[in-house]
Amino acid sequence: MTEGWRDSNPTATELPSTAHLVWTGSTLAPVAWLTAVATLERAELARVVLHTETPELHDDVLVRDLARRGVEVRPLDLPALLRAVEVEGLDVARLLALVADLQQPAARANLVRLALLEREGGIYLDTDAPPLRSLRPLLALPGFAGLEHVALPVRTLDSRSPLPWMRAGALMAVRELCARGDAGERAFGRVERFFDRSVNNAVLGAAPGNPTIARVLLAAAALPDDLARKRYRLGTKLLESVTQNRDSASMTMLPPEAFYPYGPEMSWHLFRSRALPADFDLARQLPQTFAVHLYDSVLRRRTGQSLDGTWLQRHRDDTMVGRLVAPWIDELCALDAGRADAAR
Numbered sequence: 001m002t003e004g005w006r007d008s009n010p011t012a013t014e015l016p017s018t019a020h021l022v023w024t025g026s027t028l029a030p031v032a033w034l035t036a037v038a039t040l041e042r043a044e045l046a047r048v049v050l051h052t053e054t055p056e057l058h059d060d061v062l063v064r065d066l067a068r069r070g071v072e073v074r075p076l077d078l079p080a081l082l083r084a085v086e087v088e089g090l091d092v093a094r095l096l097a098l099v100a101d102l103q104q105p106a107a108r109a110n111l112v113r114l115a116l117l118e119r120e121g122g123i124y125l126d127t128d129a130p131p132l133r134s135l136r137p138l139l140a141l142p143g144f145a146g147l148e149h150v151a152l153p154v155r156t157l158d159s160r161s162p163l164p165w166m167r168a169g170a171l172m173a174v175r176e177l178c179a180r181g182d183a184g185e186r187a188f189g190r191v192e193r194f195f196d197r198s199v200n201n202a203v204l205g206a207a208p209g210n211p212t213i214a215r216v217l218l219a220a221a222a223l224p225d226d227l228a229r230k231r232y233r234l235g236t237k238l239l240e241s242v243t244q245n246r247d248s249a250s251m252t253m254l255p256p257e258a259f260y261p262y263g264p265e266m267s268w269h270l271f272r273s274r275a276l277p278a279d280f281d282l283a284r285q286l287p288q289t290f291a292v293h294l295y296d297s298v299l300r301r302r303t304g305q306s307l308d309g310t311w312l313q314r315h316r317d318d319t320m321v322g323r324l325v326a327p328w329i330d331e332l333c334a335l336d337a338g339r340a341d342a343a344r
Contacts, residue, residue, distance in 0.1 A: 018122030
């Protein structure tokens with residue numbers, strides 16, 4: 001598959017061999033630790049950088065462990081990073097005003113990933129998108145993003161007609177049935193063609209100065225306040241509006257299998273208890289997948305539980321996500337115990 005991409009981009013600029021992860025908060029989530037460790041051990045990249053705006057995070061037990069393993073923990077000054085961006089015509093003052101207004105970590109992360117990739121290049125990973133295998137083949141592309149199956153594309157969000165919204169509602173209902181059903185994965189495979197394939201930014205790669213990233217930054221600065229504050233508008237929906245979900249000379253759109261084999265809501269199947277063969281290997285099941293976006297909020301929303309060491313110990317053998325991170329569950333539990341002791 002990757003050879004075909006190289007053929008279609010014969011003059012591609014090599015991406016820097018760097019993975020960027022971003023965390024805001026004083027305590028690192030276990031899933032972020034797992035993603036960072038998986039990136040270190042599976043992605044075959046030269047550097048893994050954890051960017052954080054919170055100085056206290058550097059004393060967190062999980063963060064200290066990542067630094068010991070070789071992750072570069074880097075303080076993040078988002079306003080300074082935005083001022084350093086070099087995009088012609090960019091209204092940096094407007095972006096700085098957005099940053100001052102945005103309090104949600106996910107919303108701020110939308111601007112962080114764009115600025116990091118514009119300045120340094122490399123591969124951005126959401127902290128719930130652990131790699132399954134080497135990401136090195138992706139470095140041959142000038143830029144890339146992945147498509148996922150969605151029920152609410154931008155054109156529906158912007159539509160004033162009730163028909164697209166009725167269609168979206170029907171698709172969401174079908175998807176929910178597929179997410180809950182034991183055979184839902186196979187069922188969704190039969191209906192996925194009715195869903196739009198739209199870009200997600202949970203895994204995003206670019207060379208420094210990438211033209212598509214520059215266009216997204218320009219579009220972000222042009223968003224009016226009411227839209228900029230809406231969920232997803234500074235993230236996936238903005239990227240979709242700029243790229244129209246199509247390949248360009250500077251950005252290759254990879255199929256859902258690359259990062260989103262279990263898309264929105266369907267990721268519940270990664271957490272659902274089931275009987276799995278003793279030799280089950282998710283990487284073998286998903287040979288075209290580089291990293292798996294877990295959408296870990298699905299677990300919290302459906303069960304009220306978090307993807308932590310305690311949950312993973314219980315579900316190490318009977319969930320796909322448990323098998324995915326099995327090599328590190330015991331270490332995570334030991335670190336969690338150390339963190340609890342330190343808090344006493």
